[in-house]
Amino acid sequence: MLIEDENNLDVEMSDNELNDEQENSRKSELESMFKDIDHLNEPSCIDNILMSLEEIRDEDHLFMELLVERVSREEITWYQPWYQQSNSLTRPLKCSEKQKNAEPFLTDTISKAESDRIKKNWRKFMKKYKVPDQLISLARWKNKGKSRLPNTPEEQAKRFVVAYLSRGLERTLYQVFRHIVTYYGSPNKGPYTPEEEKIMEVCFEYHPNHAVTLLSSVLKREPRGIYKRLQQQLNVKPDIKKMKWTLPLATKFLKLLLKYTDLPLEKLKNRSIEKSVFVKLAEKFEHNYTHLRLFWYQSLHVQLFVEEHIKLNKLRKRAFKKLRDSSYQVWTDIRWKDFVTQFPEGLTHRFLYIVCRRVVCSIPDYLKLPLQDLTEQALQKIRKTRYRKLRLKRLCLNEDGDLVKISSTDW
DNA sequence: TAGTCATCACTAGCATCAGT
DNA sequence: ACTGATGCTAGTGATGACTA
Structure with missing residues (x-):
């Protein structure tokens, strides 16, 4: 034995x-x-x-x-x-x-x-x-x-x-x-190098029918990634202009969102909204629906539904302390949807993720570091930062149905 | 220099189709 | 009944240009 x-x-x-x-x-x-x-x-x-x-x-x-x-x-x-x-x-x-x-x-x-x-x-x-x-x-x-x-x-x-x-x-x-x-x-990940692109070109020239599977083996990459890359090269990219969110634009967005979901504002809190709604919005805004969806969950939702004035770095400090004491081992273990439930209402997991990631993304190898080390470094960075008082802007609808800023001096 | 935005890439699921 | 190839989606993740 x-x-x-x-x-x-x-x-x-x-x-x-x-x-x-x-x-x-x-x-x-x-x-x-x-x-x-x-x-x-x-x-x-x-x-x-x-x-x-x-x-x-x-x-x-x-x-x-x-x-x-x-x-x-x-x-x-x-x-x-x-x-x-x-x-x-x-x-x-x-x-x-x-x-x-x-x-x-x-x-x-x-x-x-x-x-x-x-x-x-x-x-x-x-x-x-x-x-x-x-x-x-x-x-x-x-x-x-x-x-x-x-x-x-x-x-x-x-x-x-x-x-x-x-x-x-x-x-x-x-x-x-x-x-x-x-x-x-398929251990190769990340952006495609010029060499890889050349290889792709050659393969498609000589073996158009088996190019993808061939490339996936040779480049040690996922076939789906290669398909996607191929589409990008073939497709003329739709010309999407950069979007700058302003209060009037956000107002227009919210009004349409209310109209398409046929729900009052309060009901939109923490609600998952069907893709079709964002697709309709995307037509009106002539922009990618994924971007609009992201804008809702990452920004507007938070600014509308958070009930207190949040100092970003205070929030970060709290988050990193919780992460440090959690059972997660590395950054990628974090289940943001679970994690966000420990925070004030109105915050979304995507918002929390983006706010925390800002701090750690410049730390080398942050995806692989033990979370204890990573959070310590992050907390140190937060202590050193100069803009410690940045607050999250909060918004609400006024009587005319327009979005306005809630003044933070009221608090 | 922190935040915003766009874009590229990957993960993990589901589905469909044709071949064995 | 099972496979590989292919397609689509939501959710994550990386990165760089721009901006306040």
Whole structure:
């Protein structure tokens, strides 16, 4: 019987080191594809890309063969909650009425702690089954040209690994697999570099039909991101002017909002408003509906419904102290909708987020720092700031139905 | 220099379609 | 019955130009 010793797993590279390494190898890979090539139509360019694709496919293929060999006779012996017993990794779990009352699983974004747990499970798995550290291959391997029945060796192996990685998590196999695919399968994130754009161009020139899947492999990016980028390049951008919100404009906005929702102002507080309403508003304002929606939830809602004069930095101080003492581990763990309930009425989660983020966004690596450190730094920054008395402007409707400012000297 | 605004990008869900 | 490819959405997150 193999004893799994968690304490032996401590020797590992920190995340940052790993990321830097990946980052560097990615850059040199992409650069080598374009070495000495100035003209996009150079066939050697697409050759390089295709070669790189081949390498990736081979790598994944070999890894899967090894995996099948190592786990083909393994059976699941550990306890599995009902929601981990499904056979499908690529479709969300459908629950029957009965199951909805059973032991529940989480549905929000996977937190830092959960992600670490998956990593830990993977290290155990590697050790026990003697496979290389190549989760990326599992993540991007596609069952093509083979039977897709769930009991083929490859599918079984894949399911076994994912089930193993899901141990101890209140998540479905689908959720864990999604997490693996996004975090390990397409590790390249952020804006597209000029090299990447060149590669995209070349691929579309030579292989328009498979360009997206090809690019997703070679660039190690999510296919959806590539689609989106493509659309941006093809589409003539609609000419949206910058918008400057003024009291008259906000008045017009609010009047229309009241009209389209057919509700009195008080009823709009904390209410989620249908998209169609914002789409109608967007037509009137000739602006993106998402922007208008953001304006409502991030600004106007707060200014209308907050019942006291708020000093921004006082609010921040309070928020960061609460965050420091919370159970959240890193910034991205924060569930703003839950968090905002601890604050005065009228504040929205988006407002709170934007106000707090202002402080931390200039702190290097703020998304990864332990929240305790981050909040300490944030509190220090707030203490040092010069504009400590900034208050939130509050607004109300006067008798004519126009928005006016509530003077803060009344308080 | 803090706040505003626009825009790009990613995450995680849902849906549909064709292929095996 | 299940897959991959593709599309859409709400919610988050990053960044840079502009402004008060």
